[in-house]
Amino acid sequence: MSLIAKLxxxxxxxxxxxxxxxxxxxxxxxxxxxxxxxxxxxxxxVTVPGGVDYFQVGMLxxxxxxxxxxxxxxxxxxxxxxxxxxxxxxxxxxxxxxxAFYTGFTKPPVQKDAPWLHESLWHSIxxxxxxxxxxSLIGVPLGILAGTYTTFxxxxxxxxxxxxxLPAPAFGALAVAILGIYDGPKIAIIVxxxxxxxxxxxxxxxxxxxxxxxxxxxxxxxxxxxxxTKVVVPGILPDLYRDQRILLGWAWTYLIVxxxxxxxxxxxxxxxxxxxxxxxxxxxxxxMIIGIIGFGTDLILGGLGRRLFPWDRAQDRR
Amino acid sequence: MNPNTSLSYLDQSADVKARFxxxxxxxxxxxxxxxxxxxxxxxxxxxxxxxxNFSVRRREFVCVIGPSGCGKSTLIRILAGLESxxxxxxxxxxxxxxxxxxxxxxxxxxxxxxxxLTVKKNxxxxxxxxxxxxxxxERDARLWLDLVGLDKFADAxxxxxxxxxxxxxxxxxxxxxxxRILLMDEPFGALDAQTRAKMQSHLIDIWKNIDVTVLFIxxxxxxxxxxADRILVLKAHPGEVQEVIEVPVPRPRTPAQFNSPxxxxxxxxxxxxxxxxxxxxxxxxxxxxxxxxxFTNVMDNVE
Numbered sequence: 001m002s003l004i005a006k007l008x009x010x011x012x013x014x015x016x017x018x019x020x021x022x023x024x025x026x027x028x029x030x031x032x033x034x035x036x037x038x039x040x041x042x043x044x045x046v047t048v049p050g051g052v053d054y055f056q057v058g059m060l061x062x063x064x065x066x067x068x069x070x071x072x073x074x075x076x077x078x079x080x081x082x083x084x085x086x087x088x089x090x091x092x093x094x095x096x097x098x099x100a101f102y103t104g105f106t107k108p109p110v111q112k113d114a115p116w117l118h119e120s121l122w123h124s125i126x127x128x129x130x131x132x133x134x135x136s137l138i139g140v141p142l143g144i145l146a147g148t149y150t151t152f153x154x155x156x157x158x159x160x161x162x163x164x165x166l167p168a169p170a171f172g173a174l175a176v177a178i179l180g181i182y183d184g185p186k187i188a189i190i191v192x193x194x195x196x197x198x199x200x201x202x203x204x205x206x207x208x209x210x211x212x213x214x215x216x217x218x219x220x221x222x223x224x225x226x227x228x229t230k231v232v233v234p235g236i237l238p239d240l241y242r243d244q245r246i247l248l249g250w251a252w253t254y255l256i257v258x259x260x261x262x263x264x265x266x267x268x269x270x271x272x273x274x275x276x277x278x279x280x281x282x283x284x285x286x287x288m289i290i291g292i293i294g295f296g297t298d299l300i301l302g303g304l305g306r307r308l309f310p311w312d313r314a315q316d317r318r
Numbered sequence: 319m320n321p322n323t324s325l326s327y328l329d330q331s332a333d334v335k336a337r338f339x340x341x342x343x344x345x346x347x348x349x350x351x352x353x354x355x356x357x358x359x360x361x362x363x364x365x366x367x368x369x370x371n372f373s374v375r376r377r378e379f380v381c382v383i384g385p386s387g388c389g390k391s392t393l394i395r396i397l398a399g400l401e402s403x404x405x406x407x408x409x410x411x412x413x414x415x416x417x418x419x420x421x422x423x424x425x426x427x428x429x430x431x432x433x434x435l436t437v438k439k440n441x442x443x444x445x446x447x448x449x450x451x452x453x454x455x456e457r458d459a460r461l462w463l464d465l466v467g468l469d470k471f472a473d474a475x476x477x478x479x480x481x482x483x484x485x486x487x488x489x490x491x492x493x494x495x496x497x498r499i500l501l502m503d504e505p506f507g508a509l510d511a512q513t514r515a516k517m518q519s520h521l522i523d524i525w526k527n528i529d530v531t532v533l534f535i536x537x538x539x540x541x542x543x544x545x546a547d548r549i550l551v552l553k554a555h556p557g558e559v560q561e562v563i564e565v566p567v568p569r570p571r572t573p574a575q576f577n578s579p580x581x582x583x584x585x586x587x588x589x590x591x592x593x594x595x596x597x598x599x600x601x602x603x604x605x606x607x608x609x610x611x612x613f614t615n616v617m618d619n620v621e
Contacts, residue, residue: 215400216430216488218418220444220495230447234434311433311475 027094034093041085051078060086092281097288100281114273117286124255124266125293127183131190131258132251136244138191139198146199147206148232157203160196168193168254172261181262189261193254198247205239206232238305238312245301252294327583330566338564341375341547347531348374348397348499353406355392355557365556366392370406372550372562374499379525379532381546383539385592389557390535394503397533398424410498420448423492427504429484431476437487438463438472444495462490465524482513489524499531506541515573518544522571539588543581544571551591560591 033040044066049055052069061069066083073080087093092100104117115123146153168189175185175192209232217231259268267286274282305312330338353370356363366389374380382390395401397408399418408415410422418424431440438459445455463469466486476484485505492500506514518541525532536542542549546565553560566580575581 210428210430212426212428212430213432215398215418216424216426217432217443217447218400219398219420219422219424220491221418221420221447222443223418226447230443231432235432237434309434311477313433313477 031094034087034091037085041087043086043088044083045086046081046083048080048082050081051076052081055081060089089278090280092284096281097284100279101285101288104282104285110279111273111277115270117270117282117289120265120267120270120286121289121293124259124268124290127186127258127266128190128248128251128255130183131187131254132194132248134187135191135194135198135247135251139195140202140240140244143199143202144206144228144232144236146203147209147236148228153203157200160199164196164200169257169261172257176262183265185261186258186265189258190251190254193258194247194251197250198243201243201247202240205243206236208239209235238309241301241305241309245298245305248301249294249298252290255290325579325583327563327566327580327587329580329583330564331568331580334564334566334568337569338547341378344376344378346373347376347378347411348533349407349409349412350397351407351409353393353396353408354404355389355396355401356404367396367403368556368558370557370559372559374531374533377525377529377531379522379534379545379547380550381542381548382533382535382550382552383537383542383588383592384552384557384560385554386537387557388552388554390552391503393552393557394424394501394533394535397499398422398501400424420444420495421498423495423497423500425485425488425492425500425502425505427507429476429481429488431484431487431491433476436473436475437468437479440476440487441491441494444491448495458494459490462494463487465493466490466520480513481509482517485509485517486520489521493524493528493530497530499533502532502534504535504537507536507538514541519573521545539585539592540576542588543567543584544573544576549584549588551588553591563587 042063043060044063046055046057046059046061046066049057051073055061055069061083063085066081069081109116142156146156171192172185172189175188179185179188213235214227214231217227222231255266256268259266260272264272267290271283271286274280274286350370350372353367354365355367356365358364370393372380382393384390392401396403397415399415399422415422432443435443438456441459441462442452442455445458446452450458460469460472463472466489468483468486468490471479471483476487479487488505489500506517509517521532522545524530532545534542534545536545543565544567549563549565551560551563552558563584565584567575567578567584568580
């Protein structure tokens with residue numbers, strides 16, 4: 001018993017290490033590109049303008065152009081400019097992004113009236129929440145019905161199959177016309193983007209419920225609504241929960257488009273605004289925090305799922 | 319050769335004859351009259367069952383046996399009400415069967431337990447569906463779990479149980495509804511030989527102590543003879559009743575009887591019915607010609 005415990009213990013530790021490693025690896029690549037001067041660094045940051053009249057301290061110049069100017073200055077016996085290798089402005093180093101991450105929450109934004117990072121984020125989370133909730137309230141029951149009753153599936157699925165190919169952002173203008181310019185159309189885009197996939201995915205999950213389980217329930221006297229609520233729904237619940245986790249990720253991908261519709265808002269507004277002022281460290285910090293929130297939510301939901309569905313064997317296989 | 323070859327499966331000892339007389343005096347529980355089933359498939363119309371006639375008396379143990387494709391599963395599914403029939407009648411206590419009902423319990427081959435419910439709640443499912451209160455259902459479930467020897471596992475989930483234990487739960491779950499007839503569709507087919515033998519004697523014990531009639535489908539000849547009062551032998555394409563055999567092996571049954579003359583005579587008859595002269599192989603089958611090359615050292619022989 002203790003041997004098995006030890007084995008699984010070392011197994012979990014190995015798994016955790018690999019998990020951390022999968023994050024450290026890209027960070028390592030990013031650090032190498034940022035901190036090792038001879039890797040990439042296609043630009044030169046001017047430290048001494050020398051005799052080149054348009055050079056300024058801190059200016060980024062292409063390496064070829066810089067070498068041309070150095071050669072020209074040497075020819076003309078002017079003061080030589082100096083510089084150090086640098087990356088383009090759109091690739092800040094990890095520590096700069098980390099700093100932006102911290103200041104994003106602690107210091108007011110440089111531009112007046114611009115939203116704080118966390119304000120933008122909170123707004124985005126609310127949009128996602130309402131979009132996903134409305135989509136689920138319609139999509140989950142429809143999916144279960146379509147998966148259970150063939151007639152219902154045949155009546156609804158062809159149209160849904162057609163509709164899901166219509167790109168959600170294409171409804172942007174229409175949504176604004178109907179729902180105004182604030183949060184309404186944004187939530188609508190997320191609903192349109194998620195709902196149709198949701199119905200089809202959940203209908204499929206429902207169909208995969210073992211036929212014997214339904215038959216056994218019928219021979220035991222279950223029928224009609226009770227068959228649906230006491231057998232079909234609990235039978236698919238762990239898979240339904242997994243589907244919902246995947247679909248929630250889906251909803252996040254529609255967020256960026258949704259937030260560009262009507263008045264820009266939320267994290268997308270923050271990102272475009274910061275990019276406009278070339279604060280790329282802030283842009284990266286904002287993009288990463290979307291990932292952190294999405295991934296974090298999924299981890300929490302995954303852990304919750306293991307507690308909610310102790311009988312679910314599929315979780316052990318992960 | 320064998321001194322017992324003269325014994326026919328039709329010869330019954332006085333005890334056995336008396337037992338069959340008693341069985342035949344009991345009332346009929348299940349009557350199947352001229353039952354037929356046709357369905358359309360991609361290969362055209364298939365006749366799965368044709369003109370099936372038989373009846374089962376109260377507390378009788380009937381096995382159905384036949385080659386694959388004889389429609390024995392279709393038959394039991396029709397009896398359970400999970401499938402419709404195209405002609406004839408199925409009467410339970412004289413009333414025609416319509417859809418599934420709690421008067422017919424069913425045990426499936428696959429593990430049909432509800433994985434999200436504990437063992438106890440699985441057994442409580444039937445009573446609760448039929449309007450019993452939670453407490454009544456729980457009391458019944460405890461009783462039946464005790465009867466199949468799983469009271470200690472009441473709060474376990476099905477995935478934590480072995481195959482044999484799961485089928486015990488499935489039996490308890492079907493019996494708690496107190497069905498008139500227990501339909502069993504190759505319930506022990508997926509179990510290993512040892513567990514299977516144990517489950518067979520356990521099933522006989524249950525049947526002896528409870529007012530229940532059993533219709534049991536199997537493809538295992540030994541299992542059929544060991545369990546049954548009568549064996550319904552089906553033939554395939556279309557599924558028809560070939561013979562109804564009254565098993566001459568006396569009760570109580572023990573595994574020691576597997577070598578008794580009655581047992582062997584019955585088995586010989588069943589083999590004759592189910593495995594007639596081998597059919598010629600299909601063309602595809604003949605096309606399979608293994609071409610073996612020696613992959614090992616010529617000196618490295620295993621035989």
